[in-house]
Amino acid sequence: xxxxxxxxxxxxxxxxGDDMNTENNSGVEAPIQIEMSGVDKVFGNGTIxxxxxxxxxxxxxxxxxxxxxxxxxxxxxxMISGLLSHSAGEITVNxxxxxxxxxxxxxxxxxxxxxxxxxxDNVYLPLRLKGVSRPDAQVDVEAALAxxxxxxxxxxxxxxxxGGMKMRVSIARAMVTKPKLLLMxxxxxxxxxxxxxxxxxxxxxxxxxxxxxxxxxxxxxFESVYLSSRVVVxxxxxxxxxxxxxxxxxxxxTEQYRTTAAYAENCRVVSQALEETMDHVDIxx
Amino acid sequence: xxxxxxxxxxxxxxKRMRRHAQFDRLLRLVIPVxxxxxxxxxWEFLVWYHEVPHYLIPAPSRIAxxxxxxxxxxxxxxxxxxxxxxxSLALAIIGGVALGTVFAMSRVVExxxxxxxxxxxxxxxxxxxxxxxxxxPNTFYALLICAWIMAFFPILSSTAIGLRSADHNLxxxxxxxxxxxxxxxxxxxxxxxxxxxxxxxxxxGGLALIGAVVAExxxxxAGQNTGLASRILESSFRSEIPxxxxxxxxxxxxGIIIFLxxxxxxxxxxxxxxxxxxxxxx
Numbered sequence: 001x002x003x004x005x006x007x008x009x010x011x012x013x014x015x016x017g018d019d020m021n022t023e024n025n026s027g028v029e030a031p032i033q034i035e036m037s038g039v040d041k042v043f044g045n046g047t048i049x050x051x052x053x054x055x056x057x058x059x060x061x062x063x064x065x066x067x068x069x070x071x072x073x074x075x076x077x078x079m080i081s082g083l084l085s086h087s088a089g090e091i092t093v094n095x096x097x098x099x100x101x102x103x104x105x106x107x108x109x110x111x112x113x114x115x116x117x118x119x120x121d122n123v124y125l126p127l128r129l130k131g132v133s134r135p136d137a138q139v140d141v142e143a144a145l146a147x148x149x150x151x152x153x154x155x156x157x158x159x160x161x162x163g164g165m166k167m168r169v170s171i172a173r174a175m176v177t178k179p180k181l182l183l184m185x186x187x188x189x190x191x192x193x194x195x196x197x198x199x200x201x202x203x204x205x206x207x208x209x210x211x212x213x214x215x216x217x218x219x220x221x222f223e224s225v226y227l228s229s230r231v232v233v234x235x236x237x238x239x240x241x242x243x244x245x246x247x248x249x250x251x252x253x254t255e256q257y258r259t260t261a262a263y264a265e266n267c268r269v270v271s272q273a274l275e276e277t278m279d280h281v282d283i284x285x
Numbered sequence: 286x287x288x289x290x291x292x293x294x295x296x297x298x299x300k301r302m303r304r305h306a307q308f309d310r311l312l313r314l315v316i317p318v319x320x321x322x323x324x325x326x327x328w329e330f331l332v333w334y335h336e337v338p339h340y341l342i343p344a345p346s347r348i349a350x351x352x353x354x355x356x357x358x359x360x361x362x363x364x365x366x367x368x369x370x371x372x373s374l375a376l377a378i379i380g381g382v383a384l385g386t387v388f389a390m391s392r393v394v395e396x397x398x399x400x401x402x403x404x405x406x407x408x409x410x411x412x413x414x415x416x417x418x419x420x421x422p423n424t425f426y427a428l429l430i431c432a433w434i435m436a437f438f439p440i441l442s443s444t445a446i447g448l449r450s451a452d453h454n455l456x457x458x459x460x461x462x463x464x465x466x467x468x469x470x471x472x473x474x475x476x477x478x479x480x481x482x483x484x485x486x487x488x489x490g491g492l493a494l495i496g497a498v499v500a501e502x503x504x505x506x507a508g509q510n511t512g513l514a515s516r517i518l519e520s521s522f523r524s525e526i527p528x529x530x531x532x533x534x535x536x537x538x539x540g541i542i543i544f545l546x547x548x549x550x551x552x553x554x555x556x557x558x559x560x561x562x563x564x565x566x567x
Binding site: 081102110117125126158159 | 457472476479557558563
């Protein structure tokens, strides 16, 4: 097998029996940043969104949640951020219950910008809510905009930007508080292939440069393999982790990586794991 | 290879586009004004041609002459109506926004008080006005209440809906960054509610005027310190039809001015970002 490990968590099946790699991309044992154990999420109408979710994410990892619609990827992300409460089990983020850590940036599926505010004011928002004055925030906001290549768009309104540019503003807004953990909920799903590819590279560069931990929800096998140090494959009804596939290929991964045999093989393996999630569907839910 | 921005006539495309836009703006002004002037001219001609007596239908020229001779008396009445309309509108804005905010913040308060607001809205003001005139000894305040009832509901209902219409992801983001209730209101809920509020303001402006006029009709007030509705009533009793038309003309002018001001305000507030006020290039 290529440099890909399989480990089944939250279920009893280990596809290949390899141990999960517990080192981050620098090769050093990293502290645990997120711990989820036996987490359930049951909505008010009785829908079991997630059941028995077990997951550990270490500092500096780039983890993708991959799975079919309704498998609880976004629910898991929202529970980590504290936006959704969990019904059972335990979640800790930086050692605290979710929602208590301020070191989190969140990028939504849509750019979610305030249409009445300029690009600068949109990016300034998280600092403004923390009570930072505009002059004091100026440097950080401009640096965040520069990091996504939008230095010249301070005074533009969201309606004047393309879809890709809006998403860059959204990323800049998530990064302006210099978080250690970045949660991204299918951020590029609505974008064209070229823009998506560029933004993939931008996110990967930010991850390396800022020593971030990223949890990235996606439907795309190719995206997850290209970006991640680990792909967490989830199954639906009820949502749960059925597989974790480490991606050992070295960073930085450039566009050339997409044309390599290793990448193709990793995509094949992840695709197969994804297909197998259909076998895990519990029709009673 | 460079792309030319000059068409075969030698005029740059930018210049042509600018000229086209200016012509378009001019057309939007000229066409309605010309149509209105044509209608007035036709009215004048038909009255003159058929020799219609002025106590049935006065010619526009006669109405204009009445406006000039009765100018100060009509202006005094117009000022009264303006005062009544603007005060009722201001009170509707204050009350509607305040209660709408409370409704948006508390479901219990909304469920408890919304039926009263609906009753006020659906009961015709002409039916409530006599009661208000009995219970409120000061006629001006009684008229103010009637006009306020008309303008209040659209502001209340739109403010409550607007404050609840903020994007749920933005709401989540404010929660994540632990925004205080004031920050949430100031930076998210109020801007989200603005398009709804501005639409309601346009309606409420017209309704406040209608309320002021209708209430005065019902009150049947007379004397010096009264509004345009009283002038209309008074003129109808005396069969002074040109004066009736003159007062009616002033009510319409007032309505148009209120509409233009609220439309301008809406453009000023929403023009740079909201879909309803953005002009798209074609």
